[in-house]
Amino acid sequence: MRLSVFPAALLSCALLVTCGAAAPAGALTPAGAPASTSTSAGALTSAGVSAPAAPEPACGSPYLIDQVLPNGARWRLCWEMRVIEGLTLTGVTYTPPRGRPIKVLRSTALAQIHVPYDSGEPRFHDIGTLGENAVTLASADCPGGERRERFVCVTTRSRGHGYLKSRPGEPNLSAQGRELVVYSAFQIGWYTYLVEWAFSDDGAITPRVGATGSLSGFDTGPEHGWPTRAGNTHIEQSHTHNIFWRLDFDVDGRKNDVVEQYDFPGSGTAKRTLSRTVFTKEAKAVTAPARWWRVVDTESRNADGHRISWEIGNSDSARYRGPADEAFTRADLYVTQYRACERLASANPAPGCAASVDRYVTGQRLTDPVLWVNVSYHHVARDEDADPMPTHWQGFRITPRDAMAENPR
Amino acid sequence: MGWGRIVMVLAGAGAMALAGSLFLVSGEQGPQAARSPLRTPSPADPLTGEEISRASEIASATLRRRMTTGQVELLYIERGDDKAAEDRRRADAYIYDYAANRFIVRTVDLAEGRVVAERAGRGAQPPPSRAEGERAAELLLADRAHGGRIRAAYARAAGRPLRSASDLGLRALVYTPRPAHRGAGACATHRCVRLLVRLPDATWPDTTRIVVDLSAEKILTLEGR
Ligand SMILES: [Cu+2]
Numbered sequence: 001m002r003l004s005v006f007p008a009a010l011l012s013c014a015l016l017v018t019c020g021a022a023a024p025a026g027a028l029t030p031a032g033a034p035a036s037t038s039t040s041a042g043a044l045t046s047a048g049v050s051a052p053a054a055p056e057p058a059c060g061s062p063y064l065i066d067q068v069l070p071n072g073a074r075w076r077l078c079w080e081m082r083v084i085e086g087l088t089l090t091g092v093t094y095t096p097p098r099g100r101p102i103k104v105l106r107s108t109a110l111a112q113i114h115v116p117y118d119s120g121e122p123r124f125h126d127i128g129t130l131g132e133n134a135v136t137l138a139s140a141d142c143p144g145g146e147r148r149e150r151f152v153c154v155t156t157r158s159r160g161h162g163y164l165k166s167r168p169g170e171p172n173l174s175a176q177g178r179e180l181v182v183y184s185a186f187q188i189g190w191y192t193y194l195v196e197w198a199f200s201d202d203g204a205i206t207p208r209v210g211a212t213g214s215l216s217g218f219d220t221g222p223e224h225g226w227p228t229r230a231g232n233t234h235i236e237q238s239h240t241h242n243i244f245w246r247l248d249f250d251v252d253g254r255k256n257d258v259v260e261q262y263d264f265p266g267s268g269t270a271k272r273t274l275s276r277t278v279f280t281k282e283a284k285a286v287t288a289p290a291r292w293w294r295v296v297d298t299e300s301r302n303a304d305g306h307r308i309s310w311e312i313g314n315s316d317s318a319r320y321r322g323p324a325d326e327a328f329t330r331a332d333l334y335v336t337q338y339r340a341c342e343r344l345a346s347a348n349p350a351p352g353c354a355a356s357v358d359r360y361v362t363g364q365r366l367t368d369p370v371l372w373v374n375v376s377y378h379h380v381a382r383d384e385d386a387d388p389m390p391t392h393w394q395g396f397r398i399t400p401r402d403a404m405a406e407n408p409r
Numbered sequence: 410m411g412w413g414r415i416v417m418v419l420a421g422a423g424a425m426a427l428a429g430s431l432f433l434v435s436g437e438q439g440p441q442a443a444r445s446p447l448r449t450p451s452p453a454d455p456l457t458g459e460e461i462s463r464a465s466e467i468a469s470a471t472l473r474r475r476m477t478t479g480q481v482e483l484l485y486i487e488r489g490d491d492k493a494a495e496d497r498r499r500a501d502a503y504i505y506d507y508a509a510n511r512f513i514v515r516t517v518d519l520a521e522g523r524v525v526a527e528r529a530g531r532g533a534q535p536p537p538s539r540a541e542g543e544r545a546a547e548l549l550l551a552d553r554a555h556g557g558r559i560r561a562a563y564a565r566a567a568g569r570p571l572r573s574a575s576d577l578g579l580r581a582l583v584y585t586p587r588p589a590h591r592g593a594g595a596c597a598t599h600r601c602v603r604l605l606v607r608l609p610d611a612t613w614p615d616t617t618r619i620v621v622d623l624s625a626e627k628i629l630t631l632e633g634r
Contacts, residue, residue: 058453078453083485084536090453090490120630121631122603123615124582129485130537131578187607189580190613218610238561254492325588340491341528347583349503351512351530368492387611 006206006369036206062148062251067156067180069201071409072097075180077199079152085109085150085182086130087195093401094203096408102252104302106397108207110195111357111372114189114329115324117216118224119239123326125347126188127312133407135185135192151184155347159200162409175409190214193199194391202408203409205310208395209243211379214387226381240320242329243394244345244357246281247371250340252300252308259283259335259369282361284331287314293333295369302406310403312373314396320376326354334372336360345372416442452496460519461486462498468502468515468524480508484538489516499525503535510624534583537602537623542581545602545621546574552628553618559606566608578607584620591632592620599624 057064059078068074074095080088086108095101113126134151138285145155162177183196192213198206215228220237228236252258259279266272267289283294296309314332322329328346332356336342341353343362354360357372377394400408415626456464462485482505489499494563497518504513508592518527550556550571563571571577584601586593593601600623604616604624620629 032527058451060451062453063451063454080453080455080488083487084454106492123587126582128582129538132485132539185581189607214611218615218617249494261600338492340493347534347536347585349533349535350528351514351533352528355534 010301014261033322038372050251055280056333060402063194065154065180065182067154067199069178071162071175071178071201073201073203073408074101075199077182079148079182081131081134081149081151081184081285082109083129083131084127085111085343086134086186087182089182089197091206092199092238094199094403096203096360096404099408102308102403103250104205105249106248106254108197108245108247110209110239111343111387112242112328112347113193114242114244114326114346115239115321116242116326117220118125118216119220119238123125125259126191126193127347128188130195131190133186136309137185142187145181153181153183155181157181157342159198163183163246163407179206185279187213187214190216196395203400203403205398206395207245207373207398208393209241210391211241211377211391212389212391214330214389215381215385226384230384236385238380239380240318240376241394242320242374242376242377244328245373245375246343246345247293247373247398249369249371250289251295251297251310253297253320254368255316256298256300257369258296259293260296261285261291261293263288279335279366281366282337283335284332284358285335287317287319287332287392293371296401302402304402306402306404306405309401311399311401313399314373316375316394316396318376318378320378329374329376330358332374333363334358334374335366336370336372337366338368338370342370345374385397424519438446439498448489450498452498453490455500456486456488460498460588463519463522464500464517467517467522468500468504472504475506475508482540483508484535486587494518503538504509505535505600507600507624510600531598534585534600536583538580541600541602541623542579542604543574545581546579546606547621548621548623548626549604549616549619550574551627555616555628555630559616560620562612562614565610566610576609580605580607593622593624593629593631595627595629596620597623601629 052152054327056390057076063078065079066076071271076092079343082088088107090107092105093101093103115126135148137143137147137153142153145153147153149348156178159177159179162175164172164174166172177200179198179200181196181198183194186193190213191211194210196208216236220235222235225235225237227232249257261277263275264272265275292311292312292313294309296307302308317332320329341350348355375394375396377392417461455628465483469476469483472481484503487501489501498520500517500519502515502517506513511529511531512535513529518525560571581602581604584603585597586596601620603620603622606611606616607613618631620631622629
């Protein structure tokens with residue numbers, strides 16, 4: 001599985017990162033672009049080159065979201081409020097400024113909100129019929145945006161500096177980035193969960209969940225909680241929110257998607273070495289410093305001749321590991337072959353199908369990979385969590401890697 | 410979403426109900442849909458009210474008698490989104506057979522107007538429907554010890570006695586026994602739920618040790634960790 005020999009494209013890509021910083025400011029194309037990889041002319045269908053028309057969206061109003069951001073980037077997707085998973089996004093397609101549409105995800109939704117409390121009990125699987133518990137959003141709950149069928153907010157917001165580069169004798173080269181945001185809120189007992197996906201103008205996606213509402217008020221001993229309210233009579237029980245996302249990637253279409261893991265061993269030495277692991281079979285993986293994964297289309301290439309991919313970073317997880325009967329908590333990423341009945345990471349509501357994501361991994365060969373990302377947050381209550389509890393967020397990043405040949409600005 | 414509820418009210422109720430569901434759902438979808446309720450949905454659109462009613466009728470056609478007696482329950486309808494049938498309008502009917510403690514999913518192809526797949530089994534439990542949550546709350550309130558505690562907490566919070574389960578904010582979650590739990594072994598095969606109960610003062614009495622066995626219509630108390 002571990003490959004020691006890298007294709008030329010990858011090596012030169014690694015070189016580009018270092019060379020790029022020293023390249024003259026005016027260079028539009030990185031100088032190190034390898035000539036050897038620009039072989040198949042037919043594959044060079046990127047920015048500006050004979051862009052085919054966008055495929056017809058699979059949904060109609062009010063389920064279609066079609067947003068052009070100020071830099072000219074366009075996101076198109078469909079939403080659906082499913083009874084079980086709640087807000088579900090399908091057919092997620094990114095079009096870079098002046099570029100052609102690139103499909104990223106066939107579908108994405110939450111796959112579980114698992115909340116084990118620190119004393120060992122209770123332990124909740126909060127999905128659930130999320131769709132039945134969607135909160136009706138007021139117009140103030142959807143600033144600057146548009147509410148769809150009362151439950152979904154579609155809006156845009158600033159994401160800070162897209163870039164800022166000083167130029168001697170010239171104004172700074174800078175821009176404020178912007179992102180499309182799609183979210184719903186769900187009332188699950190005392191918690192209100194904000195379930196959000198942000199699609200930014202540079203092609204990145206940030207799925208995240210914010211927990212707000214109220215604390216449970218469960219009292220426990222000082223070894224399992226933190227005193228809240230006046231004095232020391234109430235110890236609010238600590239707990240973990242283990243949130244799972246299911247992501248059915250279809251990078252530039254369903255075919256030829258491969259999942260790779262990248263590591264950079266050499267800790268404690270002066271050198272770091274790029275190391276790539278290709279998941280040819282269903283797999284579980286855990287986070288590690290500097291580790292990331294990507295879903296790469298082995299056929300589609302950008303104008304630099306590099307394979308189009310989206311990268312998954314998951315470095316903020318508290319990495320909760322549960323007992324043996326909660327083996328689904330023991331990895332941070334699962335890669336499984338698509339199966340229609342595999343929908344939730346635990347308590348999967350399908351007869352004749354495995355019950356949890358750890359059991360979806362059976363060593364099957366991967367031809368159509370589905371990724372399951374697990375991000376946990378350990379919540380130790382504080383006085384500031386008094387009603388209404390401030391939102392605590394958890395999520396991860398999906399970033400384009402060589403989907404475009406240059407900064408999509 | 411209100412569709413799950415509409416389905417349960419209308420399942421098996423015939424043409425009048427169909428018209429009624431169109432009215433209800435178009436109300437939710439706004440004036441555009443109300444003017445043209447028969448607009449053909451696109452492949453990835455959610456199911457329309459009409460499709461949900463039709464899928465319910467088709468999926469429960471052979472179950473009518475047992476549904477009337479409460480042995481079998483149609484929980485909700487979910488749009489079928491199997492990649493292998495992406496261009497088809499399909500609906501998955503989630504059904505629970507209380508007599509056999511079996512969970513059934515029937516896939517209805519809406520164009521063909523028939524059930525094209527059925528998966529059934531014991532063990533896996535679908536999330537509770539709204540009706541099941543309400544039934545669990547009624548069972549809980551009828552229990553002398555646990556129900557009494559909830560009634561007392563309600564009276565303290567509201568300043569008046571509890572009239573019915575509908576006074577409570579309810580959220581039901583499937584309960585699956587863990588190895589360390591004692592007292593709820595029956596839930597390995599029965600349909601069991603836990604209830605989160607919201608009182609009018611926005612507090613939740615600790616109900617996490619109470620399990621409602623819907624199959625046996627019994628209240629169980631968890632022991633152990
Ligand atoms: Cu929390």
